[in-house]
Amino acid sequence: xxxxxxxxxxxxxxxxxxxxxxxxxxxxxxxxxxxxxxxxxxxxxxxxxxxxxxxxxxxxxxxxxxxxxxxxxxxxxxxxxxxxxxxxxxxxxxxxxxxxxxxxxxxxxxxxxxxxxxxxxxxxxxxxxxxxxxxxxxxxxxxxxxxxxxxxxxxxxxxxxxxxxxxxxxxxxxxxxxxxxxxxxxxxxxxxxxxxxxxxxxxxxxxxxxxxxxxxxxxxxxxxxxxxxxxxxxxxxxxxxxxxxxxxxxxxxxxxxxxxxxxxxxxxxxxxxxxxxxxxxxxxxxx
Amino acid sequence: xxxxxxxxxxxxxxxxxxxxxxxxxxxxxxxxxxxxxxxxxxxxxxxxxxxxxxxxxxxxxxxxxxxxxxxxxxxxxxxxxxxxxxxxxxxxxxxxxxxxxxxxxxxxxxxxxxxxxxxxxxxxxxxxxxxxxxxxxxxxxxxxxxxxxxxxxxxxxxxxxxxxxxxxxxxxxxxxxxxxxxxxxxxxxxxxxxxxxxxxxxxxxxxxxxxxxxxxxxxxxxxxxxxxxxxxxxxxxxxxxxxxxxxxxxxxxxxxxxxxxxxxxxxxxxxxx
Numbered sequence: 196x197x198x199x200x201x202x203x204x205x206x207x208x209x210x211x212x213x214x215x216x217x218x219x220x221x222x223x224x225x226x227x228x229x230x231x232x233x234x235x236x237x238x239x240x241x242x243x244x245x246x247x248x249x250x251x252x253x254x255x256x257x258x259x260x261x262x263x264x265x266x267x268x269x270x271x272x273x274x275x276x277x278x279x280x281x282x283x284x285x286x287x288x289x290x291x292x293x294x295x296x297x298x299x300x301x302x303x304x305x306x307x308x309x310x311x312x313x314x315x316x317x318x319x320x321x322x323x324x325x326x327x328x329x330x331x332x333x334x335x336x337x338x339x340x341x342x343x344x345x346x347x348x349x350x351x352x353x354x355x356x357x358x359x360x361x362x363x364x365x366x367x368x369x370x371x372x373x374x375x376x377x378x379x380x381x382x383x384x385x386x387x388x389x390x391x392x393x394x395x396x397x398x399x400x401x402x403x404x405x406x407x408x409x410x411x412x413x414x415x416x417x418x419x420x421x422x423x424x425x426x427x428x429x430x431x432x433x434x435x436x437x438x439x440x441x442x443x444x445x446x447x448x449x450x451x452x453x454x455x456x457x458x459x460x461x462x463x464x465x466x467x468x469x470x471x472x473x474x475x476x477x478x479x480x481x482x
Numbered sequence: 483x484x485x486x487x488x489x490x491x492x493x494x495x496x497x498x499x500x501x502x503x504x505x506x507x508x509x510x511x512x513x514x515x516x517x518x519x520x521x522x523x524x525x526x527x528x529x530x531x532x533x534x535x536x537x538x539x540x541x542x543x544x545x546x547x548x549x550x551x552x553x554x555x556x557x558x559x560x561x562x563x564x565x566x567x568x569x570x571x572x573x574x575x576x577x578x579x580x581x582x583x584x585x586x587x588x589x590x591x592x593x594x595x596x597x598x599x600x601x602x603x604x605x606x607x608x609x610x611x612x613x614x615x616x617x618x619x620x621x622x623x624x625x626x627x628x629x630x631x632x633x634x635x636x637x638x639x640x641x642x643x644x645x646x647x648x649x650x651x652x653x654x655x656x657x658x659x660x661x662x663x664x665x666x667x668x669x670x671x672x673x674x675x676x677x678x679x680x681x682x683x684x685x686x687x688x689x690x691x692x693x694x695x696x697x698x699x700x701x702x703x704x705x706x707x708x709x710x711x712x713x714x715x716x717x718x719x720x721x722x723x724x725x726x727x728x729x730x731x732x733x734x735x736x737x738x739x740x741x742x743x744x745x746x747x748x749x750x751x752x753x754x755x
Contacts, residue, residue, distance in 0.1 A: 199581035201658040205571040206587065212568070212628030217594040220605035227605065234608070280499065286492050297741055298500050301507065304737040306687035308705040309726040312712065313510040316719055322522035324509055356506065361748065368749040417600045420689045424709050438600040445604050446694060455604050462601040469596075 221462075228456035233449045245456035255457060257432065258440040259464070261347065265436060266415040268351040273411050274404070277359050281366035282392065296367065300360035307357060307420035314353045315340065315425050340426055343433040350421050350434055358414075362407050369403035370396060409472050416465050437461050507730075514538070514723040521719045537724035547725060549700075550707040557619055557692075557703060558685040561626045562678050568627065569677070570670060573636025574662050578648070588637070591630045599690065607694050621695045622703070626685060632677050635747070639673040640666065676747035679740045683733045704729045 228245055230238035249255050284295050302310070317324040318339040326336040339349045377395050386394070419438040422428060428435035428443070437457065445454035513521055515533040541547045575581075576588050606625050607616075615621040643666065651661050692703045702710070708729055711722045737744060 198579050198658060202575040202579035202581040202584075205575040205579075205662070208568040209572040209591070209628055209633055210587070213591060213594050213630065215609065216606060216625040216628050217597050217602065217630075218590075220602035220609065221597050223605035223608070224602055227608075280496075283492065283496055283499070286489075287496060288489060291493060295496050295500055296745075297738070299503060300737065300741070301504060301734060304683065304733040305507070305730050306689070306705055306733070308687070308689050308709050309510075309730055310506075312708065312722055312726055313506050316513065316723065317506060317509060319522070322524075324524055327524040356503070359503070364745055364748050368745070413598065417598050419600065423689075423693075424712070441600060441604075442690075445607075451604055451608075458601045458604060462598060465598055466596070 224455045224459055224462075227452055228459050230452045232452045234451050235449075238452070241452065245453050246460070248453065249456050249460060254432075254435075255437075255440065255460075258435050258437045261432075261434065262416055262418070262436045262438075265347055265351055265418055266412055268348055269354050269415040269418075270408060270411045272351065272355045273358055273362055274407055276355065277362035277407070278366050278400075278404075280359065280363045281370055282396065284363065285367055285370050296364065299363055302357055303360045305357065307353075308424055310353050310357050311350075311421045311424035314349075314356070318349055341430060343430055346426055346430060346433045350418075350425055353421050353425070354415070354418065358411070362411070365403060365407060366400060369400040373399045405472070409469055412468060412472065413465055416461065416468070510723050511727055513719065514727045516720060518718070518720045537720045538728070541721050541724045541728065545707075545711070545721065545725070547704075547707065547728065550702050550704050551728070553619060553701060554686055554704040557622050557626075558682045560623050561685045562681040564623075565627050565629060565632055565681050566674055566678055569629065569632035570636050570667060570674065571662065572633045573638075574640050574666055576633070576637045577640035579658065591633055594628075594630045595634075603690065603694055606691075610695060616695055617698045617701060619701055622692050622701070626688070626691065629681075632681070635673060635677060636670070639670060643669060672743055672746070675740055676743040679736050679744055680747060683736060686729075686733055 227238070229241060229243065231241045231245075232238040280299065284292055284299070287295060305313075320326065320336065320338045320341050323339075325339065329335070329337065338345060340346050373396065377399070378391055381391050381395060417438050418436055419442065422434050422436055422439045423442070426434045428439050438461070441454050441457050441461070444450045444457060508526070512526070512528075514537055515535065516523065516528070517532075517534050517536065520528070520532060572591075576584065610616055610621045610625060613621075613624075615624070647665055647669075648661050651665050656664065687705060688703070689705045689709070692706050693709075696702055696706060704725075708722065708725045711718065711725060
């Protein structure tokens with residue numbers, strides 16, 4: 196068999212797969228979004244009416260705002276904590292460093308469902324461990340998931356807990372790539388550890404920071420598992436994020452056209468956000 | 483001397499932090515061994531005698547949990563093996579072979595990485611329904627196989643492999659497929675292991691897609707089963723936590739065993755963006 200034919204044969208399974216299960220679905224999502232459809236009866240062409248409905252739907256805007264609030268908690272927390280822990284672990288010598296790295300990575304291997312359940316158990320407002328710990332510190336019991344104000348932050352904690360080890364490993368690898376000579380030169384000039392952190396470490400991991408911020412933002416806009424397991428969007432819609440909103444529209448109310456329109460809107464929001472982030476951080480990097 | 487002391491303070495501080503981060507897992511494991519009436523006994527070090535394996539017995543025998551484990555094992559293994567085979571071939575073709583449209587195909591594949599799953603879940607469900615494989619394990623498996631990330635990592639790996647080996651094999655008259663299977667595939671053990679662990683764990687832990695496809699109990703995956711324990715048995719935390727512990731064992735084990743490969747994989751995806 197000649198070279199080109201071999202290549203096409205080798206690529207065929209993945210081309211067909213990506214075509215059928217990623218590429219066509221995105222086009223089909225747009226097509227469905229232009230229709231009114233409950234999934235059983237034939238689709239009825241509806242133009243952009245699902246999109247105009249979306250613009251006036253307070254539930255949708257509420258869910259988008261809830262998603263943004265989740266992102267504003269999740270992304271900075273992951274960024275700061277995983278970077279700080281990476282710096283901390285990087286300063287530990289020898290095999291102890293590997294031990295800590297391994298242990299801190301463990302939560303990442305836990306599934307979101309299991310983590311959500313384990314934390315729900317600890318969040319139990321009357322008898323849970325967290326209120327037990329707070330009582331030891333003399334702090335009154337908190338409602339956590341049962342409260343409109345605390346439910347979303349409580350869920351964000353689970354996401355952060357799950358992912359922190361992963362991003363710590365990424366930052367750790369980036370920190371190790373910084374040439375030793377930079378730090379040595381700074382030490383000769385009498386730089387303090389804080390100065391070294393701010394003027395050498397932080398700027399040197401800028402590419403990695405960009406990667407972490409972009410990836411965690413995209414991820415946080417798709418948060419679903421924790422919500423479904425811990426609160427089902429409640430209490431009183433306080434944790435009803437956009438993907439959960441889409442899920443209910445599609446698979447509980449069977450409003451597939453409308454759900455597809457929201458999904459497509461979400462896609463555009465995520466794309467715009469990613470582009471803004473790449474531009475914002477990327478342009479500063481190239482200066 | 484001063485250096486030794488900062489090092490010690492650092493270690494103590496990190497150890498404390500690590501303990502706090504691992505505490506939820508400890509609490510989960512500990513509570514899974516407590517009888518129901520003691521579930522909310524908050525002591526972190528109860529007498530050993532008060533612990534029991536009854537919860538595990540119940541989960542495994544009366545809750546049909548072994549069946550869900552078998553489903554999940556089948557799905558995660560099938561996706562992993564098929565995906566590795568497909569992506570290695572695709573990655574090799576993109577890295578080594580000359581053909582018309584190579585750049586276009588590669589960029590098109592990469593562009594699929596931008597599509598969030600939540601955006602295509604509805605059409606995916608419709609496509610799977612059209613194929614008549616909803617409520618079968620294949621409905622869960624097939625859409626999870628294509629993955630541009632795997633193709634991309636294989637391609638990067640093959641670009642770094644020296645050409646000499648393949649050239650001498652070609653002189654010996656091996657076909658391109660022969661070179662791929664006999665020379666190149668055996669070289670890619672490390673990258674294959676990295677991706678195998680990543681794919682297996684991702685599919686073992688997957689929740690949203692199986693939730694959409696499986697209306698029938700008989701094809702439930704582990705995560706679905708655990709999440710459903712909550713609704714059905716309102717406060718059977720002992721069973722939920724025992725099932726959770728069982729579900730977590732394979733992934734933690736894999737991560738410990740293949741840690742070295744995983745860290746390499748994370749570095750590859752994270753830095754060489």
